[in-house]
Amino acid sequence: RAPQLMYMHWMNTMVGYCGPFKYESEYCEKLRSYLEANLGWMEEQMGKGEDPEYWHQVRLALLQLKGLEDSYNGHLDFPRGRVTLSPFGFLLLQLGGDLEDLESALNRSSPRGWPSYQSMLRVIKKYTLPFRTSDGGNSQIPGSIQVFSSYPGTIFSGDDFYILSSGLGHSQCWPCPPPSIWGADSLGPTPPNHRYFEEIFNASGTPELVEKYGDWFTYDKNPRAQIFRRNQTLVHDLDSMVRLMRSNNYLQDPLSRCRGCDPPQNAENAISARSDLNPPNGTYPFPALRQRCHGGTDMKGGVTSSGMVPSLALVAASGPAWDDVPPFRWSTSPCSALLHMGHPDLWTFPPIKVHWD
Template identity: 40%
Template sequence: MPITVKHFYLLMICFVLHKNVEATVNASVTFDPSTGLYHIHENIKSDSVAWATFTDEIFKTGWSYLQVWTNGTYDDTMQVYAAGLVEGYLTRSLIKNHWRNTVADYCNGEIEYCYRLREFLQTNLNYMTDNISLYRTTRSYWHQAGLILEQISGIEDGYMNAPTQPRTKLDVVGIMFSNICGDLEDLEVVLKKTRPRRKLGEGSCSALIKLLDGNKDIYVAHDTWTAYNTMLRVLKKYNLQIHVSPQKGSPLVPGHTVSFSSSPGMIFSGDDFYVISSGLVTIETTIGNDNSTLWKYVQPEGTVLEWIRNLVANRMSKTGAEWVSWFKKFNSGTYNNQWMIVDYKRFKPGKEISPGLLWVLEQLPGHVVSGDVTKVLLKNGYWASYNTAYFPDIFNMSGSAEMVKKFGDWFSYDRTPRALIFKRDQGNVHDIDSMTRLMRYNNFTKDPLSRCNCTPPYSAENAIAARCDLNPKNGSYPFSALGHRSHGATDMKLTTFGLSQKFEFVAIGGPTHDPLPPFQWSKSDFSKDLPHHGHPDLWVFKPVTHHWK
C-alpha cells in the first residue's frame, strides 16, 4: 500500500511521540524568600531546593524512571514540598492517565458509600494534622507524618504547575486518594461499599527470600498481583536529606534514600518493595481479614493509615526490630499484610548469619504479631509469602481456619498451591536467572499443583505469577478468585546483596508469559470496560536493571 501524505504525517507524529516518551527530562524547584513562593524550572538550578530526572520508557521496558534529590541546606518541610512539586510536574501526564485508569470512576454507583468514605478520611486527616501541630517538635513520629503530607501537597501543586506556598490542608480525594489504594481494600468492607474490590480468596502478591547455598547471597523478590488497569508504573529513587526531628542538630533519618517500585502520584510503593539506605529491604504480601468481629477496631481517630505507617517505619528504622516497633504504632487495621524486613547489614557473603537478618510482622485490626524468623530462613533455606498468615494467632484470628473448614487446603498455610510450588521449586534457584524464572512461573494447565475443583480442572490463580485473564470465562469455580478476571502478577522485582548496595534491583513489567500467551489489551475482553490510558497494547518486556544516576 503506498504511503500517502496523511500516512506520512501519522508516521511522523508516532515518531515524535515515541522519541518524547523515551527522552530524559530534568526539572528543579527554587524558593524566592522575598515572595515566599516556589518556582519550577525545566532545568537544574544551582540553588535548587529539589531537583529530579524523569525518563518514560513504558513502551520500551514497561517502566518509567524517576529520581528525586533534595538540598539539605533547606529545612525538612521545604525539601519535601519541593520534592513533591518537581515530581508532580515531571510526571503530570502519567498522573493524569493513572487517575483516569484507576480513580476517575471509583464512586460511580457508590455515592452513599463515598460520602461515608470521605467523612472517614477527613476525620482521620484532622486527627493526624492536630497531632502534627501539637507534637511535631517533640515526637519524631508526628514530624515524619507531617513531612509525608507536605510531600503529597507538593505533588498536587506540581501537577497543577502552580508556584505557591505549602498548603496546610489537603483534599482527601485529591492526590492523597491515590496513596490510600491499599487501605481502601478494607475501608470498602468497613464502610459497606456495595461492590467491594476484594474477591473471596483473592491473591495479592507473591514473595520469596532465598538464601543461596553456602550463604553466597540472599535474594529478595516480589511479584505484584493486581488488576491490569494499574500497570502504568514508575521505578523511583528518593534522596531526601530530612531529619529525625525538626530540632537543630537532629541527625538524618536512617532511610533518607530509598528506591522502590511505585505508581504515578504515589510516594510509597503500594506493592510493596523498598531498598533503603539503612540497609533494610522491606516487602509485603496481603493477608486480609475474614473475621468481621475485628472491623470494630477500624476507626478514623487514634489511628494512622497503613501507607503512612510504612513510610514512617522505612524512614526511621535501622533494624528489623526497630521497623516493627515503628510500624505497629497507631494500627489502622487497614491493608492487613505480612511484612518481611531483611537487614542486609547482618549478611556477609559466605559468612555465618547472625540473628535479626529477617523479621516478619503480621497485622490485623486491633492486633499485630511480629518476630525474628532468621532461624526459619536458615533451616529451610528460604522464606515464601503468598497472602496467608504465618503466625498461628493471626491465622486463626483472621478467619483463615474457618475458611479451611469450608473450602479445604487452598486456604491453609502450608498446603495451598503457592506454598507447595515454592517448596518444590526453590531448590532450583542458583542465580538471578533461575530466581526470575521461579518468580514468573505459571504453567497452570500442566502443573498438578495448579489443579482445583474447577471446570476446567485448573486455575491460572494457582501459580507463583497469576494470569486470571486466561481462565475460561465460562468456567466453573468454587470461589471467584479462581475464575476469569482482569487480575494477575503484573511485575517482578528482585534484589541481591550486591545490587542492594547500589539501590538497584531487577524489574520486569507486565503480566507473566512464556509458555503462556502474552497479555494484549486489544485481544482481551476487558479492553472496552477497563480504562488503560497510556498503556502499551502488547505486554512483552525483558528484565531491566535501572542504574540510578
C-alpha cells in the same frame, strides 16, 4: 511527561471514584468522613509532642504529598500549620488496597473490583530527600535515598519493595484483616492493631473457609505456598530467582489443579497469577478462581541481592507472566473494554537490570 502519566494512571484506576457524580453518595460521604477524621487525628498526634521524631517524618510525608498535588494543579502553597489535603484527591492514589477493605467496612452496596491490569503504568523511583531530624539540627535521616517500585502520582511502593541508602532492603506481603473482623471500634482514625499470622488467620473466619473449600485458604498449603516449597531449591542465582518469581505453568503443573474447578487447571494457582486465562464459562467454587482481569503484573516490585543493595540496583519486570503462557494483549483479552490509557497493546517485556549513575 510526569503530569501525563499521572493523568493516565488516575483515569485508568480512579476516575469516577467518589467524583462529581457520586454514584454511591452514602458510601462516599462515609469515606470522606473517615479520611478527614484520619487526617485530623494525625494532625493531633503531630501537635502533642509525643514521639516527635516519628510524627515529624509523618508530617514531611504529608507535605511531600501536598507538594505533588499542588504542583499538578499549578498551585503554590507553603503550609506553616495544618497540612490540608483533599480526601478525594491524590490521597486516593496512596490508599491502594486500603480502599478495598474500607469498602467492606463502610458497607458499600456494590464493592468495586480492583483489576490489577489497569494499574500497569509503573515507575521505578529513586528519591533523594534530604530530610532532617526533628530537633532542627543538621542530622540527616538514615535512608534519605530511596529506591522503590511505584506508580505515577504515588509516593510509596504498593509492593512494599524498598532499597534504602542505609543498607536496608525490604519486600513484604502482609495480610490485611478481612471484612469479617472489622468492628465498629476498628474504624476510628487509629488503625487496627497488628496481629501475628496465626492470630489473623484464626480471628478472620478463614478456618471456616478452609473447612468449606480446602487448603486454598491456608497460608502454608495453598498452591503458591506449595510451589515455592517445591521449587525454592532451583534458585541458585539472580536469574533463577527471577524465573521463579515470574513463573506460571498452570496447564502442566499438578499443584495448579483446583478441586471443584472445571477445567481443573487454574491460572490463578501459580507464583505469578494469570486469571485472565481462565475460561469465562468454567465452574469455580469461589470467585477468586474465575476469569478476572487480575494477575501478577511485576515481580513483587523487584528482585535484588546483597551485592546489589549497596548500589541501589535491582531487577524489575513489567506486565503479566509470559514464559510458559500466552503473553497478555489488551486487544484480544477479556479485559479489552477496560480503560488502559498509555498502555502498550502487547506485553512482552523482558526483565531489566536497573542501575543508577
